[in-house]
Amino acid sequence: MASKANPRYKNGNMRRKYRVRIKAMGLPCHICGQPIRYEEPSDADHPWSFVVDEIIPVSRWKEFGYNSPEEVAQDWNNLAPAHWCCNAKKSNKIGYTPIKPMGRVLIQDGEW
DSSP states (O other): OOOOOOGGGTTHHHHHHHHHHHHHHTOOOTTTOOOOBTTSOSSTTOTTBEEEEESSOGGGGGGGTOSSHHHHHTOGGGEEEEEHHHHHHHTTOSSOOOSSOOSOOOOOTTOO
C-alpha cells in the first residue's frame, strides 16, 4: 500500500521559504500571544519552540473551499507562527483559544 505524502511538503522549497520568512518576522505565538523561542529546535523536547501553524487545518481543506490539501498547506495567508505545544493542543480546531494563557507572568522591576 502506498503511503500518502505530507501535503505540507509537496512543494518543500516553498514551505521552507515560508518558514524562514515567518521565523524572520519574530512574531509571538498566534494562539497564546506569548513570545516564541525561535532559537530552539522544533520538537516535543522544546515545547515553546517555533512551528508554522495552518490557521485552517490541512485536514479540513474541503470545508473552506480549498481545491486540495496542498493548497491549504501552501497558502501564505493561512500560515502563522506558533509554539510547538500550542499547535499540538490546537490540533485541527478552528479558532482555538487556550482556556488559560500559556506563558509567564511579567513582573516589573520593584514589584517583587
